[in-house]
Amino acid sequence: MEDPYLNMDPADFFNLLESNQLQVVEDIKALIHEHLNSTKEAWLIQGLFDYSMAKGSLRAMEILLGLRESHSKYLFDKLSESLRSNTTKLSTLIFMGFLVRKQPQWLHRISSHYVMRDLMKILKTDPDVIVLVNALLVLTALIP
16 A cells, blocks of 8 residues: 655645654654755755744654764754845754753764854854853753
8 A cells, every 4th residue: 555645845844743643643754854864965954943933832843853873963053044035044042952951862962063153153153042051051951
């Protein structure tokens, strides 16, 4: 039997993560994990991150927080890119707050990535107090 999700538009596919039907959500999560395990490409991680930021999807965030170490660089790249944008800076810092609270095994790699440089730049130059407080909380949580 053919999988009904294979020929779907990616936006519709991600929207199924918010379904009220638990089985549909589990099927979508399983397909995403299966694809993540079979490839080293960044497009799915970037799409999930964009979807999570646009829709506030906790289920997409949950998938991203459970990534394997081999995909962490793609997530860090996307975080760095989003921190440089004024429109996504605050939501990215909130996501990073969830990330540091979850403490995935690969979190230590963040210290050697450009995302730390971008975080420090925010702390030095951003005039928005809410952004500064969130950036400071993320940085504080990263200190061993």
